[in-house]
Amino acid sequence: MDPVMDPVLEVQGVSLSLGGLTILDDLSFAVGRGEVCALIGPNGAGKTSLFNCVSGVYRPSAGRISIAGHDVTGLKPHERARRGVARTFQNLGLFPSLSVRANAMAGAHTRLHARLLPEMLAAPWARAEERALQEEADLVLDALDLGAVADTAVTALPFGTQKRVEIARALMARPALLMLDEPANGLSDGEVDELAHVVRGIRDRYDLSILLVEHHIGFVTGLSQHVVVMDVGRQIAAGTPAAVTTDPNVVRAYLGDPL
């Protein structure tokens, strides 16, 4: 593995077993600051499980996960969110009872200072904080072309748009590491190109490091500096998109013969 300078995420020897099955097997890689790193591999390779280990939904059975140099292996999901980890979900993890704007605002949960008592008493500073957050949410929604649907119920939106609401919610956390689980899933080719443009834009604008799971190989090669290829829980290749996509192991396990 090539050394990554100033890593935002370090995964060191991570293994995960669930019910006797080995899901992840001694996985190691890192995501550098400002980098877009993609995880690719066939279904069942363990990509989403790795996401769950990084965001704290699963506890790895071995290994170490660090965020910006701090070991977070033992931390709960909400504690990792405070350390700057934000994610989207493969099959959507939005809050259906909330509007698009409220979903986005929910992403900023850890950044708000108002707690029970100031909230109940409607303390002026707590209300000001809420108003400021609402304005900020509207800016982020506009940046993702969601301004027009801010007051809509999320469930009324098409799948691809809901995935973008998830990105907006994750951005509202002002994360150091943004994890996107199949953001291009269900989009047309034109929409995929647009999404790549949007993701590049938000990375620069919000100074993000991004870990990406995606099957759309054009999206991956166009966006990422670093690709990790997984198969049945193991890492079978890693490197630049160009190097990885021509690697015979990767072609055999995942990409198939070139057309």
Place this chain on the structure above:
Amino acid sequence: MTMPLSAPAVAPVVAARTRVRIGYLLVLAAILAAAVVPFLAPPYVVQNYTRVLIVALPTVGLNLLTGYGGVISLGQSVFFGLGAYVTAILVADHGWAWWQTLPLAVALPLAAGVLIGIPSLRIRGVYFAIVTLVLAAWFPNVIQRFNETTGGNQGKSLTVMQAPGWLGLAQDQYGYLVSLCFLLLVLLLLRNLARGRTGRALTAMRDNEVAAATQGVDVARTKIYVSGLSAAAAGLGGCLYAATQGIVSSETAYFTVVGAIEFLAAMVIGGAGTVLGPIVGALVTERLPVLLSDVDPQLAVAAYGVLLIVVVRVMPAGLVGFATTLARRLTARVTQHHTTVNARNEGKP
């Protein structure tokens, strides 16, 4: 990246503003109407309405925990009872004025709600519902067991709250108005809470606990805090119950599982997760049986059951949720109509 938008974005905004304005007017009218009730109705009806206000308190608390947070509690009767006995014992045996017992009658259930929540809310699933159900079943026995202090099933009498002379109010009117003030205060506090960070976190937890946690919501801690707040609202209701009714006993229905279920039913009928639902629900569960039993006591129970089934089947969001949806459709139609009319008029030469 574009998406199809069926309607122009302006109409919903206008509709939302109209709705908010109409909503405020309705609430203001309801408060005024509630304030004049004790001056128009005969004392026994006023007392019935006082119980509506008091039953609304544990229901408002439950709504925060169950309606917004999705945590089912069957133990509101315990916290209601705790508050009632704190007031009854301190007033009857220790000579306190009822209002002096208020802080303790709220703080003790609050602490109990937090303490019960700490072990049972850290575990996902139905544990909290079961733990609170067991407590609710057990509570009347505890009252019996300590019957020297509590009066057991014989009950404990206390002097009811009296209006200060300069107010010139009858006892029933005073009890009603005091209860109304406290209920409005609690409603205001919980509405503020439901609108901000905590309300969003609660709804997020109910909708998708894993996603809420990855957004930074400390799910266990939030549930424990809200369990305490919910219990505190019930305790306040219990305090007012004792201070207005003048007797509490281990057989008072509100302190038993029957009470816990009534609070839950009131929340569901009124509308779980709506601000005003608990009030409407308490009105239905407390007032309807009385009205119906004037016609036929047997009918009252049956009609109540049928109503519960109808509401759950036809209006999953309760009466308030149903009314809100209806109002939203109406205002949307009216504004849409206006927009089309205006557009047509502008088009004319």
